[in-house]
Amino acid sequence: MQNDWVLITGASSGIGLEMARIFAANKFNLVLLARNEVRLKDLAADLTKTNSIQTRVLAKDLGRPGAAKEIFSELQRDGIFVSVLVNNAGFGAGEFFAEEKIEICTEMVQTNITALIELSYFFLQPMLEKKQGKILNVASTAAFQPGPKMSVYYASKAFVFSFSNAIANEVAGRGVTVTTLCPGPTRTEFHLRASTKRSAAVGKFMMTAEEVARLGFEGTMKGKRIVVPGLINKIGVAVAKVMPTRISAAAVRKVLEG
Numbered sequence: 281m282q283n284d285w286v287l288i289t290g291a292s293s294g295i296g297l298e299m300a301r302i303f304a305a306n307k308f309n310l311v312l313l314a315r316n317e318v319r320l321k322d323l324a325a326d327l328t329k330t331n332s333i334q335t336r337v338l339a340k341d342l343g344r345p346g347a348a349k350e351i352f353s354e355l356q357r358d359g360i361f362v363s364v365l366v367n368n369a370g371f372g373a374g375e376f377f378a379e380e381k382i383e384i385c386t387e388m389v390q391t392n393i394t395a396l397i398e399l400s401y402f403f404l405q406p407m408l409e410k411k412q413g414k415i416l417n418v419a420s421t422a423a424f425q426p427g428p429k430m431s432v433y434y435a436s437k438a439f440v441f442s443f444s445n446a447i448a449n450e451v452a453g454r455g456v457t458v459t460t461l462c463p464g465p466t467r468t469e470f471h472l473r474a475s476t477k478r479s480a481a482v483g484k485f486m487m488t489a490e491e492v493a494r495l496g497f498e499g500t501m502k503g504k505r506i507v508v509p510g511l512i513n514k515i516g517v518a519v520a521k522v523m524p525t526r527i528s529a530a531a532v533r534k535v536l537e538g
Contacts (some may be wrong), residue, residue, distance in 0.1 A: 283333070287311040287355070287362045287403070289342060289395075290369030292319040294468030295418065298493035299366055300327060306497075309334040311355065311362065314369070315341050336360070342369050343387040348398035361410070364500070365403045367396045367440075368418045372433030374536065385432045392436035400447065404456065411455030416500045417444040421464040421513050424520040428533035448505045457503035461496040463487065464513035485512045 286303045290296035292314035300310055304327040312320045317339035324335035338354070340347045355362060370392040373384050400415055407413025420434075423441035427434025441460055448458035465486045492509045499507035508514050520528055 283307055283309055284363035285309045285311060285360050286364040286366060287313065287351075287399075288366040288368060289313045289399070292316040292323065295463065295466065295489045295493050295496070296366070296368040297323065298490045299368060299497065301490075302493055302497045303364070304331040304333055304335075307331065307333060308364065309336075311336045311338060311360065313338045313340055313342075313351065315339060342395035343391045345390060345394070348395050348402060351399070352402035356406075361406060362403050363407070363412060364414045364416070365399060366416045366418075366500075367399055368416075369395070370418065370436070372430050374429055376429055377431045380432075388432050388436060392433070393439050396440060397443070400443075404447075404451070407456045408451065408454055413456045414500050414503070415444075415447075415456070415458045416461060416496060417458065418461045418463070418496070419444065421462050421508065421517055421520070423462060424517050425523070425528040425532055426525060427536070428529055429536040434532070445505060457500075457505075459496070459500045459504055460506050461492070461499065462506065462508045462513070462517065463492045463496075464508075464510065464516060466492050485510075487513075 286308045288296050288299050288310065291300050291312040296314070300312055300323060304310060310327065310333065312324055312335060314320055317337065320337045320339060324337050327333065328335045338351060340351055342348065371388060373380055373388065396417060400417070404415065417440050419440040420437040422434040423437040425434070441462065444458050444460040451458060466489055467486050468489050487510050495509040496507055508517055
């Protein structure tokens with residue numbers, strides 16, 4: 281699949297940026313998408329020069345309805361077939377639901393869920409026609425329990441996990457694979473935007489964005505359905521699956537309150 285085109289959302293920082301570096305190092309052409317055009321152009325110039333690949337920058341806000349359709353139409357018009365779609369863009373907010381601004385909640389749903397659905401739908405069609413393609417949807421270990429103080433974010437990641445595994449089943453045997461990446465706490469800018477606190481214990485076990493991206497890339501290339509990076513995160517997911525919801529919600533709240 282070298283020199284095929286990869287679309288990475290949320291590519292200007294964190295896991296998305298590291299994904300871009302890894303795909304570029306493996307000679308994939310890149311469509312880099314995020315809101316920060318300056319960062320994207322700097323990244324594109326560096327990756328093009330270093331890896332001798334083609335890059336395309338799309339400064340789009342997935343929190344705006346209709347953005348996903350515009351992205352697909354623009355790339356279709358230019359004859360770019362996206363063989364790997366990485367739905368990485370997303371954000372969280374660290375307030376109690378009743379105290380959060382409803383505009384932030386709805387933007388979160390638009391970015392974390394609606395845009396992901398739309399991009400998956402639009403780009404899946406040509407993949408199925410060509411019987412070739414891969415989708416990587418970034419969920420979280422948050423998908424496996426409720427998240428007081430981040431209720432909408434945790435719920436959005438539960439949706440991504442369920443949705444991605446359902447369509448992975450639907451496309452099985454048709455040349456397309458769908459992988460769900462479920463990282464735990466990761467050293468990125470996410471926590472700054474979400475304004476969340478983390479206990480010192482959690483901070484010790486944070487993985488780097490590069491580690492998460494590498495494992496996500498490898499899992500996607502192998503066609504794995506679920507990738508949970510790191511032993512601690514795997515243990516956490518296993519415990520969350522059997523723990524009563526009331527207890528897991530209380531545990532998450534304690535962690536998020538620091």
